[in-house]
Amino acid sequence: MKRWAMMAAATAWLAGCNLILPLAMMQEHKQTVPPEYSKLNGTRVLVLVWAEPETLFDYPHVRLELATYVRDKIRAKLSDVTFVEPVRVEDQLQKSLDADADPVRIGKQFDAQRVIYIELLEFQIRDPEVPDLVQARIHASVAVHDLTVDPDEAAFQELAPVRVTEPEGQPVLITRANVTQIRQEAYMKFAEMVARKFYTWEEVMK
Secondary structure, X not given: OHHHHHHHHHHHHXXXXXXXXXXXXXXXXXXXXXXXXXXXXXXEEEEEEEXXXXXXXXXXXXXXXXXXXXXXXXXXXXXXXXXXXXXXXXXXXXXXXXXXXXXXXXXXXXXXXXXXXEEEEEEEOOOOOOOOEEOEEEEEEEEEEEOXXXXXXOOEEEEEXXXXXXXXXXXXXXXXXXXXXXXXXXXXXXXXXXXXXXXXXXXXXX
16 A cells, blocks of 8 residues: 555656646747947937838838837937937938938938938838738848048948838738737837847847
């Protein structure tokens, strides 16, 4: 009888270990990711978004919206950075007759020391060929111009491009509510990916 009880206890103990083991294996593993660019602290920064005229025709506020989202995400992590207000930059762009926005010229107009230059290569909320479906797509190049160095020195650093699709996978049927929600979620995801280029963060390893 005692031997049976001992075997039962051992079996229960092993079963408990088997329940604990998957939990241990399921713990998240994180990897520290250093910034691509680490020279924003202590500087005055201007976030400049460039978009094709065709994009601005369909989404006239996209430059201001994305610049504001990116500014807010970076400011939440780097407190020692002063930003030029995106609305002031947008006002200047609206007044300018130039088709291209020169990041160096605009940065100097606002006494910026760094310009984060984001060039929209693709921006779409709805596919014109399938107007009943919605899926946000944002693809952009990202670079930083350092306006404090001598013009003959390397003052331009190109960073890895950013690509966002929201929702991931297939487009969804459009409704009154989900167009705005999907656009906001795409902005937040895009801004987060851009902001992470400037501070250390932890990536969850799958």
